[in-house]
Amino acid sequence: MDGMDRKIENKNKWNKKHTWISIISTILLFTFYNIVFGDKSSKLNVETEKLAIEDVKSDIFQDYIAVIGTVEPIRTIYIDAMEGGRVDDIILDEGTMVKKGDLIMKLSNSNLLLDILNREAGLAEQENLLRSNRLAMEQNKLDLESKLLELNYQLKKLERSYKNNEILIIDNLISREDYDQAKEQYEYSITKRTLLLRTQKQDSIFRSVAIKQLEASVGRMQENIGLIKEKFQSLNVTAPADGQLAIVMPEIGESMGQGQRLAQINVLDAYKMRVDIDEHYIARIVKDLKGDFEFDNKDYNLKLTKVYPEVKNGRFAVDMEFNGKNPEQIRIGQTARIRLELGESKQAILIPRGGFYQSTGGQWVYVVSKDEKLATRRNIHIGRQNPKYYEVLDGLEAGEKVIVSSYDTYGDADKLVLKHEK
Numbered sequence: 001m002d003g004m005d006r007k008i009e010n011k012n013k014w015n016k017k018h019t020w021i022s023i024i025s026t027i028l029l030f031t032f033y034n035i036v037f038g039d040k041s042s043k044l045n046v047e048t049e050k051l052a053i054e055d056v057k058s059d060i061f062q063d064y065i066a067v068i069g070t071v072e073p074i075r076t077i078y079i080d081a082m083e084g085g086r087v088d089d090i091i092l093d094e095g096t097m098v099k100k101g102d103l104i105m106k107l108s109n110s111n112l113l114l115d116i117l118n119r120e121a122g123l124a125e126q127e128n129l130l131r132s133n134r135l136a137m138e139q140n141k142l143d144l145e146s147k148l149l150e151l152n153y154q155l156k157k158l159e160r161s162y163k164n165n166e167i168l169i170i171d172n173l174i175s176r177e178d179y180d181q182a183k184e185q186y187e188y189s190i191t192k193r194t195l196l197l198r199t200q201k202q203d204s205i206f207r208s209v210a211i212k213q214l215e216a217s218v219g220r221m222q223e224n225i226g227l228i229k230e231k232f233q234s235l236n237v238t239a240p241a242d243g244q245l246a247i248v249m250p251e252i253g254e255s256m257g258q259g260q261r262l263a264q265i266n267v268l269d270a271y272k273m274r275v276d277i278d279e280h281y282i283a284r285i286v287k288d289l290k291g292d293f294e295f296d297n298k299d300y301n302l303k304l305t306k307v308y309p310e311v312k313n314g315r316f317a318v319d320m321e322f323n324g325k326n327p328e329q330i331r332i333g334q335t336a337r338i339r340l341e342l343g344e345s346k347q348a349i350l351i352p353r354g355g356f357y358q359s360t361g362g363q364w365v366y367v368v369s370k371d372e373k374l375a376t377r378r379n380i381h382i383g384r385q386n387p388k389y390y391e392v393l394d395g396l397e398a399g400e401k402v403i404v405s406s407y408d409t410y411g412d413a414d415k416l417v418l419k420h421e422k
Contacts, residue, residue: 044413048420052405053368054352058398061348064341066387069273071334073266077241082234084257085109087250094248098239104263107235116228123221130214137207144200151196155189162186243267273320279311284342291320291340295327349396350389354404366416368401375403375416
C-alpha cells in the first residue's frame, strides 16, 4: 500500500457499539426509575364475583342497636318457708291462676305444735299466778283499810278523852297520872296512824309495780305464743297476691327447712322485657332510653327503666317497660327483637356493615377505583354503628365504592387487582 492509500474504518461496527450502549443505559435508567419512583406496593389478584362491593353514601344515620328481649312479669313474688316442715299436701299446680289468700300447699311440724302447747301451758300458769297475786294484794289492801278504819275510830275516842282531861286537869278534877296516860295514848295513836298510812302508800306502790311486771310477763308470753301461732298458721301456704303460680318447688313428703323457696307467683297486671346487651355499649346505656318492637303486626314502645351493672360473659342486662298498653296475647318467656335507640339521628357518611370490620377493626378499607379494575387500601375512621351501617367520620366520600366482604385471605396486600368474569 503506497502513501496515497488510507485505511477506511468500519462504520457499522461503531453504530452497533453505540446502539448497545444506548440499550443498556435505557435499561439501567428504567430500572433506577422503578427503584426510586416506581410503585412498590404489593398486589393481589382477586375475582370480583367473590367480593361484596357497596356504595358509600350520605344519608341519615339512625343510632340504634338490635337486641333480643324476653318477656317477664314486672313483679315477681317469692314464697319462702317461714318455718320448716314436711309437705303434707300440694293443693294447686304450676300455671294455676290464683287469688290472694288461696291455699297452695300444707306443711306439718310436730315440734312447733308441741312448742305451742308448752308455751300455752306456761301462759296459763303465769295467768293463774297473776290472778293469785291480784287476789292476795287486794286482800292485803282491804286488811290495811280495815286497820286504818279501826285506828281512826280509836283515835277519835282517845282525842275526845284527851280533850276532856285537859279541861278536868285545870280544875284538878282528875289525877295527873290519868291525864298523862290519856295524852300518851292519844299521841301514840297518831304516830301509829301515820305509820299505817305510810305502810298503805308503800304497799300500794309495791302492788302496782308487781302487777305491772306480772301483766308485762303475761303480755310477752301472749305475744310469743301469737308469733308461734303465726308460724304454725304459715304451714298453710297461701298466695300473697293475685297472679299466676309459676313455680312449685317441693314434692309431697319432702322436708323443707326454714327460709327455703316454696313457690313463685308472677303478678300479671304488667310486663317488662329483660334485655341482654353487649358490654361494648355499657357506657351509652342509661335510663329512659326508648325502644320499640313489632308484635302481632303492631308496634309497641318501650322505655328503659333499670340497668343491671354486673357483666357476665361479656353481656349485661337491662329492664324495659311498656309505654302504654301491653300486648294482649303476650306470654312470659316469649322473645322479641327490639330496636333500642342510643342517640339522635343525623346526616352522615355511611357504608354497609360487612365482614371487613372483623379483619381491620374498622381502621381501613379497600376503595375501588372508578374503572373498577383496582381496589386500594385506605385508612378510615369509623364512629358509631347500627345493625345496617357504619358511620364514617373520615377517609371516604359519598359516591365511592368499597369492598365490605371479609379480608381474611388478602394478607397484607396494598392493592387488589380486580378480575372481572368474562
